[in-house]
Amino acid sequence: MLWFPVDRTSSKALTSQVYDQLRQRILSNELIEGAKLPSSRELASQVGVSRNVVLEAYDRLLAEGYLEVRPQSGTYVAAGSFFPSAAGEFHRGGAPAGLPSSNPRGGIDFRAAHPAADYFPRVVWGRLAKEVCMHTPEQAFGYSGAEGTAELRHVLARYLSQARGVRCRPDQIVVTSGATQALHLITELFSSKDKPARIAVEDPVTDEMRTIFAYAGASLLPIPVDDKGIRTDALSLEDRPDLVFVLPSHQFPLGGTLPIQRRIQLIEFARHADCFIIEDDYDSEFTYEGVPVHSLQGLDPERVIYVGTFSKILSPALRIGYAVLPDRFIERYRTLKWFADRHTPTLEQLILSRFMEEGYFDRHIRRMRKIYRKRREALVSALRLHLPEARILGQSAGMHLVVELPDVQFTEALMTRIQAAGVHVYAVEHYALVKGNHERQIVMGYGGLTPEVIQEGVARLAEAIRAGV
Ligand SMILES: Cc1ncc(COP(=O)(O)O)c(C=O)c1O
Structure with a gap:
């Protein structure tokens, strides 16, 4: 019998609780591959929730590749959905030539x-901008820390944990001028004078992002992509990458969502190769079928540098993005940011944090x-x-x-x-x-x-x- 507690007093939806419980048991190999799950009706009565709650949780786990349905037989744990080398390590809880063009064209x-x-929330943004400008204490008009305002980093850490399954503290976040700068600084972080960073990149991938790495001096190793995302079987230890750059939620351009088996293979690869993964989560808020897949970062926060942006959700004109860093990189990354431009503009960050804090952000999404x-x-x-x-x-x-x-x-x-x-x-x-x-x-x-x-x-x-x- 499969049983786990659910907390009806929690603000977390019952579906998410059931999903999390099952996902954690699969990742830690407690529910082993090939194991048959109880029917939705059985599990619902064992745990004491409605059948719909279980059905929704199963659907989500199916979509992410943790489960598979065998016709006329039932629902089973899919192969390769756990970390073979370190089940115990799974943390519970919680075109180089020239610039890409941005000129608007006819047609x-x-x-x-x-x-x-045309849907930028001008009225609310304008009101918040005025309030911030009139009422923010004077010190906000001086220099601030390179990492960005505490207000934005706090609200962002909460949002990322709830919406994207990212596990981080606010002090792991550095606010940047878009994902563009976040990626540029990551390349610098992994480069030295005599040794440029070696970055394995999905192929094909957005030329803008690829160009950023090349411009910062990195050498690129193309890894093929299919309709599910990066082909993890094509990664080779002999390539000795320092970084693997992936778009696991929604590959650009091919559009795949990386299934859990490949996510695990990717993290296992990074552990063996002693390299790091850059997860660019540029547009995952816009998922039209089911719930957005959790971040890769949540599976191993020490191996994954998570990069996000407000360019897709709100507007690229804001120039606000961020990197979530493993502890060992925080200090050096802040230093690089300081030398790049000292910090991202404070007032925009304060407006954005109010926009998020007051519920406009979720509504806008x-x-x-x-x-x-x-x-x-x-x-x-x-x-x-x-x-x-x-x-x-x-x-x-x-x-x-x-x-x-x-x-x-x-x-x-x-x-x-x-x-x-x-x-x-x-x-x-x-x-x-x-x-x-x-x-x-x-x-x-x-x-x-x-x-x-x-x-x-x-x-x-x-x-x-x-x-x-
Ligand atoms: C894959 C990807 N990530 C992130 C971005 C956003 O970059 P930025 O935040 O600098 O506007 C883009 C922009 O086109 C992109 O294609």
Whole structure:
């Protein structure tokens, strides 16, 4: 019989409690791989919760790869969902050439990673900005610590723990000028004059992030990605990376979510190779099916440097991001931040912490999730209508998806024709270090486009493609 306590007085939802209890037992190998779980009805009566609570927890564990359903048999613990070398260590609880362009262009631009600027919460932000400006004590107008304001780091630590399963104290957080600076400083942290950092990067991956590493002098080791994310079987100890850069919640561009087995393999690799993992969690708030998968950092806070940003949730114009660091790196990282720009602007941090503290942030995320879901649906249905042969990858999260057309190669000539039709889409090949594996795929971002514009853009795209066939 499987039993564990649930706390009805806790503010934590019963589903999350059941999910956590099961997840921890699986990760620590208490519930061994291949073990059959009780039916949802049985577990519900053993633990004393409703069947729906158990069903939801099972669904979440299924989506994350901890469980598998065997038809006509039941639900089982999936293989590879625990740490083979250190079950006891699992903590319980709790394009180098030039700059990427950011110039706005004419036409319909399916640029990925552009949030809906028309929904920026101007009124609330403006009111909070005024209040902060008028009432903040004078010392806030002097220099502050390189790590950022205590207010923001406190509210952020709480948010990250509740929403992303990140395990950290506020003093492990350093507020940066976007994820861009966070990644630049991490590269510096791992580089010395005679030894540039060696960074294993997903391939394909966002060129902007890759360029940051290259610009800071790192040498890059491409690791292939499939529809689930980084292919951990392709990591080699012989490559001796200092860092592995991953987007486990929502790979860019291919859109996969890394299943638990690969998360464990990745952490095991880092432990054996004595290297560190950078987890860039840039848009996980926008998950449209189920609950966002917990962070990788929560599985091993000593091996993972977690990087986040407010660029997708709110606006890239804020230039606020952060790194959550293992203890051993905090001091040196703060020093690097100090030498980079002393600190990120204080008033913006104070406005943001009030925005989060007063509940506007959660509300904004809920609102934006609905808007992006609608925009995604508009894109998917326009693709089904105009390009019915398209295969759509990574469609249930974030603000972009990948379109694969079995009989079309997105050559330069075709991309030029598409642009001439007044549409900008992005070839996955453009993001690849090793060329030749993604010629039939394009990335389409939808965050910054209304459903009407999306429909028009896809119609033009289909016409331009057909004109060349
Ligand atoms: C993977 C990824 N992470 C993070 C960011 C955000 O960077 P920043 O916080 O500097 O705006 C981007 C921006 O495009 C991105 O593509």
